[in-house]
Amino acid sequence: MNIDKDLVAAMATPLVLAILVEGKSYGYAILKRVRELSAGELEWTDGMLYPLLHRLERLGYIRSEWGSSDEGRRRRYYQATETGRAQLAEQRKQWETATRTLGGFWSLAVPVTGA
Amino acid sequence: MGAKNTEQQLDSQIGEWRSAILRSRAVEAGDADELEEHLREQISDLEATGLSADEAFLIAVGRLGKMDVVTAEFAREHSDRLWKQLSMERPDDLGGRRSLTLMLGFAALAAVLIQVARVLGALGDPSGMGLFGESMATWFWRDIGLFVLPVLAAYFAVQRRMPWSRVIALGAIVAVLAVVINLFPFGSDSATDALISIHLPVALWFVVGAAYTGGDVRSSLRRMDFIRFTGEWAIYYTLIALGGAVLLGLTVAILSPIAPDAIDDVIVWVLPTGAAAGVLVAAWLVEAKKSIIENLAPVLTAIFTPLFAVMLVVAAVGYLIAGIGRDFNRDLLAVFDLLLLVVLGLIVYGISARSSVARVGAMDVIRLVAVLAAIVLDILVLVSMFARIGEFGFTANRVAALGLNIVLLVNLAGTAWLTLRLVAGRAAAVRLERWQTGYLPVFAAWVVLVVLALPPIFGFA
Numbered sequence: 086m087n088i089d090k091d092l093v094a095a096m097a098t099p100l101v102l103a104i105l106v107e108g109k110s111y112g113y114a115i116l117k118r119v120r121e122l123s124a125g126e127l128e129w130t131d132g133m134l135y136p137l138l139h140r141l142e143r144l145g146y147i148r149s150e151w152g153s154s155d156e157g158r159r160r161r162y163y164q165a166t167e168t169g170r171a172q173l174a175e176q177r178k179q180w181e182t183a184t185r186t187l188g189g190f191w192s193l194a195v196p197v198t199g200a
Numbered sequence: 201m202g203a204k205n206t207e208q209q210l211d212s213q214i215g216e217w218r219s220a221i222l223r224s225r226a227v228e229a230g231d232a233d234e235l236e237e238h239l240r241e242q243i244s245d246l247e248a249t250g251l252s253a254d255e256a257f258l259i260a261v262g263r264l265g266k267m268d269v270v271t272a273e274f275a276r277e278h279s280d281r282l283w284k285q286l287s288m289e290r291p292d293d294l295g296g297r298r299s300l301t302l303m304l305g306f307a308a309l310a311a312v313l314i315q316v317a318r319v320l321g322a323l324g325d326p327s328g329m330g331l332f333g334e335s336m337a338t339w340f341w342r343d344i345g346l347f348v349l350p351v352l353a354a355y356f357a358v359q360r361r362m363p364w365s366r367v368i369a370l371g372a373i374v375a376v377l378a379v380v381i382n383l384f385p386f387g388s389d390s391a392t393d394a395l396i397s398i399h400l401p402v403a404l405w406f407v408v409g410a411a412y413t414g415g416d417v418r419s420s421l422r423r424m425d426f427i428r429f430t431g432e433w434a435i436y437y438t439l440i441a442l443g444g445a446v447l448l449g450l451t452v453a454i455l456s457p458i459a460p461d462a463i464d465d466v467i468v469w470v471l472p473t474g475a476a477a478g479v480l481v482a483a484w485l486v487e488a489k490k491s492i493i494e495n496l497a498p499v500l501t502a503i504f505t506p507l508f509a510v511m512l513v514v515a516a517v518g519y520l521i522a523g524i525g526r527d528f529n530r531d532l533l534a535v536f537d538l539l540l541l542v543v544l545g546l547i548v549y550g551i552s553a554r555s556s557v558a559r560v561g562a563m564d565v566i567r568l569v570a571v572l573a574a575i576v577l578d579i580l581v582l583v584s585m586f587a588r589i590g591e592f593g594f595t596a597n598r599v600a601a602l603g604l605n606i607v608l609l610v611n612l613a614g615t616a617w618l619t620l621r622l623v624a625g626r627a628a629a630v631r632l633e634r635w636q637t638g639y640l641p642v643f644a645a646w647v648v649l650v651v652l653a654l655p656p657i658f659g660f661a
Contacts, residue, residue, distance in 0.1 A: 112237075113238045130263070136276070156240075
């Protein structure tokens with residue numbers, strides 16, 4: 086299934102925040118986690134993740150620090166801040182409302198179309 | 201192919217990709233590290249599934265997204281970076297901070313020197329502190345270059361760790377100039393005195409040039425660097441001066457209702473200080489921010505060379521038809537000197553920005569047209585000028601204007617000849633560059649001649 090580009094963009098922030106609330110992580114691992122969670126259905130241009138991470142950092146939702154990978158290469162780790170957690174909670178409420186509304190509608194609508 | 205060989209090949213592929221992405225000014229080295237780390241991890245995961253290094257690299261790069269799209273996204277998020285070269289270095293850059301401190305020290309020195317000179321120069325007349333007033337000692341304007349430019353030269357000497365022997369040689373040149381021009385017994389309203397105040401800063405600028413090259417004055421490449429530096433410095437200094445003018449104008453406007461008496465004081469303290477320190481700041485900016493302005497000077501040149509070419513052709517045709525009338529005078533010759541200088545500046549910057557391996561293009565032809573038109577114009581002016589001198593004789597001002605004119609004309613003639621050969625495919629662009637850098641000593645010799653020889657020849661009148 087191909088998810089609409091705008092929808093992917095809208096989901097990106099809460100998704101990345103949710104992953105980073107779980108713990109410290111870095112770009113490639115975040116993308117792997119996204120693929121895992123969406124069972125490969127959420128297609129993302131990998132390079133776009135980094136500007137997004139930098140934006141979230143600028144907004145103060147996450148913070149970053151340089152560490153190194155197992156091979157000794159420089160790697161930038163990100164983790165959620167308190168502001169980020171609060172932001173995630175807020176976005177979560179909004180998404181719950183959205184899915185509840187749509188879900189409520191569709192659970193009524195399905196029998197109609199099925200009939 | 202061995203495994204090591206493949207690895208090397210992969211490294212070079214990644215290196216190429218990395219330098220390509222770094223070409224976007226919105227992507228910094230840290231971002232490139234981050235993306236490269238991502239790329240390498242993706243590649244090793246793909247290789248683990250059995251793909252070859254080549255295939256893995258292609259797929260990983262593809263997943264990262266189209267480079268222009270990704271860099272555009274970086275630019276949207278980091279638009280400030282497109283301007284970053286104009287702001288301060290990052291604080292963790294110790295070398296940058298040291299050079300900043302050094303520059304501020306020398307800028308402060310230049311500011312102190314000019315203020316001390318101003319105060320001393322105004323001593324003769326207790327009534328006014330006016331900078332431009334009649335009371336300001338004549339030596340202040342004659343020596344004005346000496347308060348600032350040797351400081352700039354010293355800054356470069358320190359920064360470039362110039363050997364002592366060369367420092368002493370340059371210092372001796374400055375000392376000789378300073379002593380001699382102040383021993384000259386100028387009369388009041390002396391024209392040769394005024395000539396010195398114009399030519400001495402240029403002579404001192406060549407001293408700055410010697411310091412700029414670190415004493416390596418023979419190298420054509422270093423001389424070309426100095427020519428570029430001069431143009432870029434002029435752009436920065438103009439920008440700083442504009443900012444300073446706005447600051448001073450607003451200060452005066454704000455002070456005038458509450459403290460109108462303080463305005464003169466503010467101007468005499470702020471204006472010379474800023475003008476002197478700005479010389480150092482502009483020089484430092486050119487050095488520290490090389491990358492950004494290197495794009496600016498060639499752009500300005502590219503815009504104005506065709507416009508000046510049109511203007512020169514129109515003027516040459518106009519003067520050829522109308523002829524130069526009797527009202528031609530020294531002021532007009534000075535205007536033509538200025539025009540030739542501007543044309544020469546445009547040509548030299550055009551050449552300096554031109555890649556020496558680039559093919560002959562329309563710009564070379566435009567340059568040729570501009571130079572030829574300038575030469576025609578100048579010959580007309582010179583003929584008329586000689587007639588006038590034959591009638592009224594030589595004065596110091598006429599000799600200075602005429603000499604500069606001839607010096608410029610010879611340069612432009614050589615430039616025209618070499619450009620012609622370049623356009624015809626008979627000479628390499630580097631010949632033009634060498635011609636210009638080789639000509640610098642002629643300019644230097646001419647200004648020194650005006651400073652040291654003209655005043656005694658014309659009896660300090």
